Amino acid sequence: GVPSKDCYNVRHFSCHFVSISGSLISASSNSEVRMEALGNEMCCPVCLELFTYPLLLPCAHNLCRGCAEDILASPPDQYYAQHAGKGDHEPEVENVDEAQRSFCCPTCRERIVLGDKGLDGLRKNATLQSIVDRYKQATSEARRTASSFGGESDSQVLCDSCEEDPKPAFKTCKTCEVSFCPECLEAHHSHPKIFAKHILVAPTGVISHKHSDTRDKEEIQCSEHRDEKVNLYCRQDNKLVCTICRLVGKHKDHELATVDDMFRELREKLILNVDALEKRTEGMIDQVSSLRTQCQDIESTGHRYKQRLYMDIDELIRVLEEKKVSLGEKIDQEREMKVMAMEEQVDDALAMVEQAKRSLFFARELIKEKDCSAFLMSAPEINERIQRAMTPLPGQHVGAAQFMHTVVDMRELGEQLKDMNFMKMASAPVILANYCKVSNVSFTMHWLNKDRDLIDSYQVLYCEASVEDDGYGTTAGGMPSAQSQWKTDDGITEDHHTVYGLQPSTEYTLFVRGISQAGCTERSQLITVKTHKGLRFQLDPDSAHRLLLLSNGNMSIRCDVNGRRPIKNHKDRFTGLSTAALGNVSIRCGQHYWEVDVKDCASYRVGVAYFDMPRAKLIGGSDGSWCFHRSGCISSAVTGDVKHNVPQCSPNILGVYLDYDKGMLSFLDVEREEHIYTFHTKFVQPVYPAVALLSLDGSMSLHSDKEVPKQIFPQIQADYGGFTPPAGLVAYGPSAYALVPVQK
Numbered sequence: 001g002v003p004s005k006d007c008y009n010v011r012h013f014s015c016h017f018v019s020i021s022g023s024l025i026s027a028s029s030n031s032e033v034r035m036e037a038l039g040n041e042m043c044c045p046v047c048l049e050l051f052t053y054p055l056l057l058p059c060a061h062n063l064c065r066g067c068a069e070d071i072l073a074s075p076p077d078q079y080y081a082q083h084a085g086k087g088d089h090e091p092e093v094e095n096v097d098e099a100q101r102s103f104c105c106p107t108c109r110e111r112i113v114l115g116d117k118g119l120d121g122l123r124k125n126a127t128l129q130s131i132v133d134r135y136k137q138a139t140s141e142a143r144r145t146a147s148s149f150g151g152e153s154d155s156q157v158l159c160d161s162c163e164e165d166p167k168p169a170f171k172t173c174k175t176c177e178v179s180f181c182p183e184c185l186e187a188h189h190s191h192p193k194i195f196a197k198h199i200l201v202a203p204t205g206v207i208s209h210k211h212s213d214t215r216d217k218e219e220i221q222c223s224e225h226r227d228e229k230v231n232l233y234c235r236q237d238n239k240l241v242c243t244i245c246r247l248v249g250k251h252k253d254h255e256l257a258t259v260d261d262m263f264r265e266l267r268e269k270l271i272l273n274v275d276a277l278e279k280r281t282e283g284m285i286d287q288v289s290s291l292r293t294q295c296q297d298i299e300s301t302g303h304r305y306k307q308r309l310y311m312d313i314d315e316l317i318r319v320l321e322e323k324k325v326s327l328g329e330k331i332d333q334e335r336e337m338k339v340m341a342m343e344e345q346v347d348d349a350l351a352m353v354e355q356a357k358r359s360l361f362f363a364r365e366l367i368k369e370k371d372c373s374a375f376l377m378s379a380p381e382i383n384e385r386i387q388r389a390m391t392p393l394p395g396q397h398v399g400a401a402q403f404m405h406t407v408v409d410m411r412e413l414g415e416q417l418k419d420m421n422f423m424k425m426a427s428a429p430v431i432l433a434n435y436c437k438v439s440n441v442s443f444t445m446h447w448l449n450k451d452r453d454l455i456d457s458y459q460v461l462y463c464e465a466s467v468e469d470d471g472y473g474t475t476a477g478g479m480p481s482a483q484s485q486w487k488t489d490d491g492i493t494e495d496h497h498t499v500y501g502l503q504p505s506t507e508y509t510l511f512v513r514g515i516s517q518a519g520c521t522e523r524s525q526l527i528t529v530k531t532h533k534g535l536r537f538q539l540d541p542d543s544a545h546r547l548l549l550l551s552n553g554n555m556s557i558r559c560d561v562n563g564r565r566p567i568k569n570h571k572d573r574f575t576g577l578s579t580a581a582l583g584n585v586s587i588r589c590g591q592h593y594w595e596v597d598v599k600d601c602a603s604y605r606v607g608v609a610y611f612d613m614p615r616a617k618l619i620g621g622s623d624g625s626w627c628f629h630r631s632g633c634i635s636s637a638v639t640g641d642v643k644h645n646v647p648q649c650s651p652n653i654l655g656v657y658l659d660y661d662k663g664m665l666s667f668l669d670v671e672r673e674e675h676i677y678t679f680h681t682k683f684v685q686p687v688y689p690a691v692a693l694l695s696l697d698g699s700m701s702l703h704s705d706k707e708v709p710k711q712i713f714p715q716i717q718a719d720y721g722g723f724t725p726p727a728g729l730v731a732y733g734p735s736a737y738a739l740v741p742v743q744k
Contacts, residue, residue, distance in 0.1 A: 055119065061107040160178045240259070263372035460492060461488050461523075462489075
């Protein structure tokens with residue numbers, strides 16, 4: 001088994017008693033006094049004998065079970081007349097039933113009230129019982145030691161095998177730990193092969209017990225080869241083995257490890273599991289607290305809605321008297337059902353917490369074990385118990401208290417009063433997964449609800465998928481609780497919605513529910529989505545200039561010099577000299593990064609723009625567009641026809657970094673890992689990726705779905721994070737790093 005804290009206490013007492021035994025050998029009177037003092041501390045206050053099956057009372061004192069039964073069986077007056085001291089008396093109890101199920105602690109006189117289980121409801125003090133047993137064993141050994149070595153030369157050791165009239169012992173077998181007379185020795189040790197290794201010594205009354213507390217210093221023998229000591233551990237069978245088992249035994253082809261290596265490995269594993277279980281236990285305790293809070297919410301909300309119901313019905317008391325009682329009973333039944341279900345969950349959770357605490361207690365004590373073999377014998381079992389204890393709590397079957405459906409419909413009176421009932425609750429929305437779309441920072445969801453006429457608005461709740469479902473983060477009133485990790489989007493009147501502000505490459509759990517005068521509907525099905533690592537987009541063919549030819553899934557463009565392709569007119573298409581195109585995805589929050597391969601183009605513009613920018617102007621030619629412009633060997637940053645000079649650079653791959661929330665647009669030479677230029681503005685509309693091809697013989701390709709290169713942009717964040725540079729002075733490049741932005 002696993003050495004518990006009680007075992008270590010017992011070992012401490014045992015070592016102490018061995019010390020007392022040694023003192024008895026030297027005829028020390030102080031040791032005898034000390035032994036007697038220890039015995040007095042382990043005596044029952046009623047029978048004044050060593051404890052027998054001690055019960056732990058709520059006041060932290062102990063009492064023999066037999067004494068407790070005698071107290072309960074005796075009339076209070078009679079018992080206290082016999083056992084109570086002067087001035088002591090049985091406290092008065094008004095409740096007769098309570099008097100029959102209670103008694104006073106003999107030590108502190110605190111009244112102990114028993115439950116329905118009686119004395120079975122009190123726990124046995126196993127630690128104290130173990131100490132008492134050890135005390136009895138130690139005192140017995142001390143007496144035997146004193147009698148053997150205390151100078152009584154004429155004392156004889158008797159045979160332990162004789163049934164009647166024991167004869168003087170002839171030999172003592174240290175292996176069997178038994179003393180024999182000549183006849184019994186011949187009868188029991190007659191087989192020379194079986195008892196060849198038994199050690200016979202002169203008769204002695206003191207025998208070193210092989211099961212004493214020196215166990216931790218003994219070496220464990222192999223179970224298959226009795227003469228060999230274990231020094232290996234079989235990983236396949238989780239068993240201690242010897243060297244012979246490795247060579248010729250059934251463990252020959254198994255994976256073996258040394259005892260020391262397995263001790264370190266399993267000990268580290270146990271420590272990790274203990275840490276994990278401690279965290280898990282804390283979480284379970286928090287969940288129990290949450291369940292208790294929800295139980296209280298159900299109680300208070302149920303009472304509140306019941307009072308509301310009564311107030312409404314009392315206004316029409318002549319017609320609604322019978323309805324008031326019947327509907328009130330329905331609410332009571334539902335409240336009791338919810339409370340009962342919640343209390344069952346609380347009991348289950350507390351049981352798992354207790355199990356986890358017990359596993360932690362044994363695991364911590366095992367970690368203290370220094371003996372490798374003893375540790376390895378117990379470690380797999382303890383690890384298995386910890387794994388069972390880490391089983392997640394069962395999911396919550398009873399949601400937040402939804403009593404809103406008990407609101408009485410007061411809009412129509414008259415004849416309908418006779419058929420008055422609770423308001424009809426709308427059914428839960430159903431999410432249309434096939435119509436949902438996800439990006440790197442947003443998720444668009446669509447749903448249906450057959451009771452749409454009963455719904456005033458919708459509410460979308462979402463959180464990272466690692467957050468556990470705590471009853472979908474709601475209080476009894478149906479709104480998210482203050483401690484909840486769920487985020488909400490409220491006031492949605494359409495049957496679709498886009499959630500913004502998500503993190504790239506992150507899993508989210510979402511659901512939707514309806515809001516009406518009666519409260520919240522049941523939630524829709526939970527869906528889990530994972531955002532993209534980067535912005536995914538293509539060039540929009542409806543916006544592309546008629547001279548631009550899109551290819552490679554609308555990710556590459558080149559000029560169609562002949563321009564003979566049949567192209568339909570479109571109101572979003574660029575015209576005139578603005579040979580440009582917009583991306584097909586709008587950006588309204590978050591950080592984004594994409595790259596454009598421009599090595600085959602001598603003149604171009606790359607940036608972002610509002611969707612309503614003039615289609616006859618180049619990108620950067622209006623206040624609603626920002627771009628990097630390269631023409632031949634001249635580079636510039638352009639917005640609103642205002643050019644900002646940029647140090648000479650000729651990137652083959654141009655990186656575009658957009659932080660919409662901070663209003664920052666940066667350009668980067670990807671191959672050289674050099675920052676070219678950064679715009680600072682405040683975006684007031686969603687922006688779209690934009691490119692313009694100004695070379696008739698050139699081409700460019702876009703690369704989307706790119707993660708933000710964290711190793712490149714920290715310098716940009718540090719340089720611009722707390723500053724607002726004036727227009728025209730922000731020019732960072734290979735020869736411009738000495739420029740310092742102006743502080744606010």
